[in-house]
Amino acid sequence: RKEVEQDPGPFNVPEGATVAFNCTYSNSASQSFFWYRQDCRKEPKLLMSVYSSGNEDGRFTAQLNRASQYISLLIRDSKLSDSATYLCVVNIQNSGYALNFGKGTSLLVTP
Amino acid sequence: EPEVTQTPSHQVTQMGQEVILRCVPISNHLYFYWYRQILGQKVEFLVSFYNNEISEKSEIFDDQFSVERPDGSNFTLKIRSTKLEDSAMYFCASSGDKDAYNEQFFGPGTRLTVL
Numbered sequence: 079r080k081e082v083e084q085d086p087g088p089f090n091v092p093e094g095a096t097v098a099f100n101c102t103y104s105n106s107a108s109q110s111f112f113w114y115r116q117d118c119r120k121e122p123k124l125l126m127s128v129y130s131s132g133n134e135d136g137r138f139t140a141q142l143n144r145a146s147q148y149i150s151l152l153i154r155d156s157k158l159s160d161s162a163t164y165l166c167v168v169n170i171q172n173s174g175y176a177l178n179f180g181k182g183t184s185l186l187v188t189p
Numbered sequence: 190e191p192e193v194t195q196t197p198s199h200q201v202t203q204m205g206q207e208v209i210l211r212c213v214p215i216s217n218h219l220y221f222y223w224y225r226q227i228l229g230q231k232v233e234f235l236v237s238f239y240n241n242e243i244s245e246k247s248e249i250f251d252d253q254f255s256v257e258r259p260d261g262s263n264f265t266l267k268i269r270s271t272k273l274e275d276s277a278m279y280f281c282a283s284s285g286d287k288d289a290y291n292e293q294f295f296g297p298g299t300r301l302t303v304l
Contacts, residue, residue, distance in 0.1 A: 119278075120297070122295050176245055177232075180231060181230070
């Protein structure tokens, strides 16, 4: 199973800042892309799916560049509650729909 | 809101013992998964299960592992003879249908400690 690469961070930003995370994936057969959020010692939770045209959900914007095999997540107006690990996740569609996770990027938003 | 549940939350066992981790997926979901996360490492796929059979498994999922859906609600992961390196958080997940964008819902996990 090919890798999903992320900058591990940590990213320490003040409240209100804008922060961007990047991710690259190595398998060109990848078909579905997601950002998950994981709080310490908790389960991953879907933050947003990433569509080819890019998509936005409130303060969160995700972009996909299939040619460069690159995914990004932008968080605007950071809140203290955004502190977590952000996981870049890729699905190589086959019979099982397994998710392939990156190691995650740690974000700490400070007052 | 429907959720995936897992029991126990923490399991401690001796090396060589068998353990069974239990999951109750969301009731109308069709696809079931097990993942694991060793402390400090990434979440890793183990196995997916659909229509009462394994649909995909990773190289981690060797002969020591098995999965079962013994009734209409439970989904179990059995490790026959645990090793120290099996110590990890095990997450169960479920999803609704074949749409690749369909969200996989994760349970809170079972922390397995092998001594």
